Ligand code: ADP
């Protein structure tokens with residue numbers, strides 16, 4: 133087990149209109165946002181400014197390319213997954229701030245493809261390089277809307293089911309070890325990069341067609357694309373199993389209620405209830421510090437149950453907070469940054485998920501037994517049994533020994549082949565010769 137702090141990144145999306153005043157400092161590990169007072173409280177308008185400072189592993193400014201995002205945010209998580217560590221990358225931010233752009237990508241240009249397709253491409257190109265292991269991949273794609281799970285890769289979507297609503301709902305099950313399993317969520321094998329990308333695109337299509345402008349599903353739902361990797365070392369019984377969740381969370385926007393005049397505090401509430409529960413988990417994790425048994429309310433929502441390992445468990449996790457730096461969104465941007473600061477306090481305990489595969493052990497032992505049988509048969513001299521040495525053979529052996537005894541050459545050899553029965557017989561015969569004090573005789 134080793135400690136892993138959750139890495140937090142900030143991405144500013146390009147925007148038209150007036151920017152809020154911000155400055156990235158210390159080689160883009162810090163951002164200072166300047167808020168005019170009138171933004172904070174509506175009653176007094178003055179020129180006082182308030183500065184808010186936030187630290188991140190990296191702050192990506194508006195012009196950052198998708199490739200750089202992938203390399204810094206997701207690349208290390210994917211590399212760790214190849215070595216057997218679980219991983220999670222989740223995007224958090226208000227609707228329109230670029231979560232889906234960051235994870236899935238833009239529809240127009242190839243270079244705009246996001247973390248999900250890039251993660252798959254990276255995996256398969258690494259498989260080709262890492263020839264000491266063989267790899268198997270499965271993927272699943274879950275959408276959670278209103279605390280109900282839908283399988284975006286359910287085969288029925290292509291045949292009978294018309295919409296996600298017609299599908300059996302995905303539900304949570306907990307086994308006796310406390311591990312969470314998802315019923316009715318399909319996992320599809322993907323032996324090539326093309327298979328995996330096709331599954332991803334199929335899920336994206338089902339996600340897009342299932343949403344109507346009325347229910348605003350994309351901003352209210354969470355989407356979790358999961359890649360399961362099984363790696364087996366060539367010539368070993370040990371397999372490593374890891375899973376990577378790539379998570380596009382629901383929009384984090386809140387409803388703001390300004391209190392009575394003179395009160396500077398804005399009371400705010402998440403529109404999405406499960407994000408509220410996510411924040412509760414984060415706060416509990418932040419407070420538990422060292423006390424690993426402290427209660428964390430994961431079970432309050434399906435999303436937090438599914439992401440339990442990603443937060444405070446056995447997982448290398450990175451969060452990408454997305455903000456729209458437009459002046460009109462400063463409140464939301466600040467709350468996104470504050471949320472990220474809390475997440476950064478969480479440390480996970482990570483380990484490689486290695487296990488001995490019993491099927492492989494059985495296969496190997498069977499092969500070993502077969503090899504040993506073969507060797508033994510060879511030592512016995514073909515398929516003759518020790519007890520079955522015929523009188524003819526014995527006579528032949530005695531003649532060989534006699535010949536050997538009378539041969540004066542020091543280089544002479546008694547050659548009878550790799551057969552235990554024959555060897556034993558010859559040694560016994562030599563002993564009788566030695567006792568009788570002679571060389572050869574019976575014939
Ligand atoms: P969210 O998923 O957070 O609601 P989207 O990813 O859908 O937001 O982004 C909203 C719009 O802004 C989309 O049209 C998207 O293509 C665009 N967009 C977001 N981030 C970027 C970016 N970094 N570069 C270019 N376009 C972006």
Ligand code: MG
Nearest residue numbers: 231232350351
């Ligand atoms: Mg989105």
